[in-house]
Amino acid sequence: MNIAFFITPKHESVCLEKDATMRQALEKMEYHRYTAIPIVDKQGRYVGTLTEGDLLWKMKNTPNLTFEGTNKISLKKVPKNMSNHPVSINAEIEEVVDLIMKQNFVPVVDDQEIFVGIITRKSVMSYLRNIAAEEIGNTDNLRSVSSM
Template sequence: MNIAFFITPKEDVVYLTPNSTMRQALESMEHHRYTSIPLVDDDGSYIGTLTEGDLLWKLKNTPELNFQNTNRILLNQIERHVHNKPVYINANIEDLILTSINQNFVPVVDDRNAFIGIVKRSDIISYCYNLLSLSVEKV
């Protein structure tokens, strides 16, 4: 099976750029109920994932920072503590599943590192559950 079957394409994914503000990240993550969000540069390349933890650590370690002035902090000023590994569009399904074990979503890139979209772990689990359900019904 090709991993393209699982992809949520870039145009349907909420992502931010390194020049987005901390406030934009907080509001976007709250609105969409995300715990992390992909970061894509101006050239369209995947550069990492921003997590709630990254935002909390920035807030904790910057004494003068509060919600009112988070619009002054750009995302490229926030240290990222977790590296969500992307997979290439031509990766095999085993690599996708192994990568998804420790990530809520897996970024998908092409051979130039251009961000294509994501594969959500929940979609992989649902697919596997449906396969198991079909196998049980046949028995």
């Protein structure tokens, strides 16, 4: 199965340019209540993922850095400790499932490495839940198990 069904397109996703500041990242992540966010370059290519942990470690390891000072630090200067591996728009679902077990989301890129969107763990889990419900034939039993 092709992954197009699962993609949240770029225009519906939240991402940051790599030239953004720590403050912009903190505010965007707080507003959307995200713990990680894709980073793209000026051409729209996926270049990595920024996490709350990356920001916290940068703050911890930067003497005298205040929240006010975060507006002067580019994301390029924030070491990234997590690597969310992207998949091609032409990937099959099996490749995504392998990654989604380790990542909250999987970035999706086209043939030129341009960021086209993300696949969330929630979308894959919902799909798998629906398949399991169909096989079981009783969604009420599956709902009671999933609410535990």
